[in-house]
Amino acid sequence: MPAPLPVEAAARAARTAPADVPPPLGAHPVEGGVEFCVHAGHADAVTLCLFDEQGRERHLAMDEHSHGAWSLRVEGVGPGQRYGYRVDGPWDPAAGHRHNPAKLLLDPYARAVDGTVDWRPEVFGHRVDESFAGDGLTRDDRDSAAHVPRGVVVDPTFDWGDDRPPQHSWRHTVIYETHVVGLTMLLPDVPEHLQGTYAGVAHPVTIEHLRRLGVTTVELLPVHSFTSEPAVVQRGLENYWGYNSLGFFAPHAGHAAARDPQGVVAEFKGMVKLLHAAGIEVLLDVVYNHTAEQSAAGGATLSWRGLDNRTYYWLDEQGVDVDVTGCGNTVAPQHTVPVRMVLDSLRYWVQEMHVDGFRFDLAVALARGKDGAFDPDHPLLVALRTDPVLSRVKLVAEPWDLGPDGWRTGQFPPPFAEWNDTFRDTVRTFWLPDVAGTLDGRPGHGVRELATRIAGSADRFGSAHRGPLASVNFVTAHDGFTLSDLTAYDRKHNEANGEGNRDGSNDNRSWNHGVEGPADEETETLRRRSRRNLLATLALSSGVPMLLGGDELGRTQGGNNNPYCQNNEISWYDWGLAPWQHDLIDTTSALLRLRREHRVLRQRHFFPGDPIDGDERAALHWHAIDGELMTAQRWDSPETRTLQAVFDGADVGDDRLLMVLHGSTDGGEVVLPRQPGVRRWRLLWDSAWEHPGEVTDREAAPGEAYPVVGANFLLFQGV
Structure with missing residues (x-):
């Protein structure tokens, strides 16, 4: 192991003994300096690392408080300061401890992030675990500071003016799920330097399109700071969707036109302010169920693992990650520290960033109790329902994960709404495979299930004082075929992802109308009618409709039903529209207008x-x-x-x-x-x-x- 890094002992001696109550977690400007605080509950020592403009590292020992918090007030620094942590303590993987002062750690509460993880094979070797985490049992003492991002101290002030949340009732809500980059990267009327950015989403041209459709609420795919998976980088690709969180408080810098971290935060706030002014709510798709560190055996030590692996992650009795997310690790839903982190993050995005709600990715993983089973009265869910801030915003659960008994549609408590995958599957089946079956006399699935979905899915949401508006209905989402591809492909075509077409779902319930991919005009005419059928069923059924962004344009991904790693024309919306695409926009707008005009289509209660x-x-x-x-x-x-x-x-x-x-x-x-x-x-x-x-x-x-x-x-x- 290399010699210990020098720590400024004189600075430590100059401080008075800390109070038992620590300051708020994170890095917060105070008069004359910055107050830093981080949780490292099993550490022996925590060092604050400050970086100057040349990247030189200054080390300051932090003071320990009760219950695992470490803090330090540093005079003479302020917003713009880059920083990280190094933590010393036990290395005992079987007990869940993986402290290693050779690893620079990102603050989980950082309000901005500067830089990215450098996953290049020439930096980390052929296997990532040979560089960051060893074989999962052996500590790797190579310094990681040159290859990981830093937290940045942020000035929280912003001129919000008279900003107010639109607060659309669920009865009037129409959700538009979209990606910050994909929505405007090719939108010609948005200035080139703003295309594919937060500012692009808030550009008047973009807002005009959303208002023309009749959308009330934009749901953004993950905007928390994230990084690519090493295996994806080694295939020459990058994570596009963002379900690989690196920080739960910082907006992802790659989605901003601004280049400085403070500007990224301001740009995000400006986007929210302008959308609010247009009467449009902002929901965030949030990924608290796992982090970018992946498993200890094959992932990296970037933040939580080096701070307090045993506390932040769900581990088995041998100290091995329990994975109910399919991403290598699971943020521990049974421990108060990560639960507090989730709540602190959510409140930050509501109070400081003014967002209007959240869609929780793999929400079942967040609500598994000490026995591993889903608990609708899990402390996190109780906190969300009772918190004076969070209980007043929109809360939407993706009601499944990949663990045992992970499918829980209809079982989340009010005031949660839920993605209704049963609606998706039923509507697709009726209008596509079953229609195709009539060509050769094959029996279908009947209409009982379809009627149940149209009427609000009482079999799923008819208990616990819930109603049709607890059902977020969708036919398509980011994960799967687009609306056009549902009608043009019988099979997924994910070759560009570099995984041998093994990734992505095989249960698409699609119908290509007799031709795989582009077809003649007669076939395309039938496909367009099928799309209108699907859109009408979505828009006019009881529940809350969610439209996948780009479906109103007839957007295609060429049959790729899992373009999580395609930050290119496969995923970006093509705004070079043919006449039929303009008609589809008008059709979508007309259907949503009919929904607005007829209250009977927006029932709060099930039909008597x-x-x-x-x-x-x-x-x-x-x-x-x-x-x-x-x-x-x-x-x-x-x-x-x-x-x-x-x-x-x-x-x-x-x-x-x-x-x-x-x-x-x-x-x-x-x-x-x-x-x-x-x-x-x-x-x-x-x-x-x-x-x-x-x-x-x-x-x-x-x-x-x-x-x-x-x-x-x-x-x-x-x-």
């Missing part, structure tokens, strides 16, 4: 009554192709391919609406149902329309046969 038993109180009636009420036999038959739903809006002061979902490639006729008080059914929207609103004066009487084309969604209003 049982229409199957002839209950006159029923506010939602299901009818078959002949206009009669659905029977048990028809509900249970896989041959049933047409469903009509009558939404009675009287209890919410709205019109009566009729949805017709015809899921067969064969055209034909449906008999429109008879309803008390309805003299005519007026057509509002038809998925056969290539151009939104091209026909607006069609009406038919209840009991009258109405023509439908193959694979057709229609919406009528009772008059």
Whole structure:
């Protein structure tokens, strides 16, 4: 081991004994200097490392407090100061201890990060673990300071003016999931130096597009500081999505036009301020379930592992990482220190960065108790529900992880909403594989499941004082095919990822309409109708719709359903739009407008009554192709391919609406149902329309046969 690094003993002697109560974790400017504080609960010594403009390192010993905190107030430094930590203590992997003063450690609470992890093979050797973590058992004493980023002290002041959160109710919320870079990297009306940045997201052209669609809420893929995985770098690629967190308090510098760390923070705040001014909320996709350090055996010592591995990570009895995330490690949900870190981070993004809510990646991993099982009353979830700050923002769970019994859709407590993967799978199945099956007479899956999803998924969200608005409905998300690719590819095409096409899901529930990839105009016409069917089902079902950014443009990824490492044209939105793409934007806007205009489509509670038993109180009636009420036999038959739903809006002061979902490639006729008080059914929207609103004066009487084309969604209003 090299000689110990010099520490300024004189500076230590000049300080008075610390109080038992430490200052706030992180690096905070105070009058005349900066207060530094970090948790290292099993350390023998912690050294603060300050870097000057030439990268020279100055070492200051920190004072220990009760309960694992170490702090130091340093005079004469301020915002812009680069810093890190070195920690000495036991090296005992079997007991979970991996302290190593040769490793420069990033502050988990750093408000800004300067630099990136240098994963080049010539720096770290062929295997990463030969450089940073050894074989997982042997300590590597090579100094890492030249190859890891530093924390940066940040001035928290910012002119927020009269900024106020839009606070859209869940009933009015429409989520647009997007990537900061991909959204505007190719948007020509955004200045080139702002393309692919936080500033680009807030540019007037971008905001105009979002408002034209009718989006209320932008959900950004991870913006916490992140790094690429070493295996990805060694394939000549980079992490694009950002699910590889390096810091939970710092905005990712690579997404900013600004080049200095203080400017990155200001640019993010400016983006939020401008989106708020346009009435658009900002949700962050947050990844607290694991970190970029991966497993101790094959990953790196960058921050948490060197500070207090046993506390920050979930370890088994042999000190080995428990991995329920698929990423090598799991942030320990059973320990108060990482739980506090998550809560501190969330409050920071709400109070200091003014964001409006969060979508929790692999949320089940955050709520596993001491026995490893999911606990809806886990302390973290209780804290989120009761915290005076966090309980007032939007909270969305991705309700699964990769551990035992990891699928928990519908089991998170209020006020959480959840991604409804059952909605995704059901809607795709009805409009794509099942429609394809009618070409050769194959039975489908019937319509009972589809009706359940359209009505708000009461089987998932009908308990614990929840309702339809707990369901975040989606057909596509960043993870999987885009809307266009769902209709153009039967198989994934992930060769560009360099993993032999083994990555990504094989359960896509897609249909290429007979041709894999680009096709002739006749096939493309059918594909466009399928996209409209999927969009209409998403926009008009009970629940909260989430649109994948770019689907309104007909964006394709060339069949790649896992472009996590494609920071290029595969992932970026192509804004060179053909006429049909402009029509698709208008169609999306029209569907979301219909949702806004009809309160009955935005129910807070599940529809009352049982229409199957002839209950006159029923506010939602299901009818078959002949206009009669659905029977048990028809509900249970896989041959049933047409469903009509009558939404009675009287209890919410709205019109009566009729949805017709015809899921067969064969055209034909449906008999429109008879309803008390309805003299005519007026057509509002038809998925056969290539151009939104091209026909607006069609009406038919209840009991009258109405023509439908193959694979057709229609919406009528009772008059």
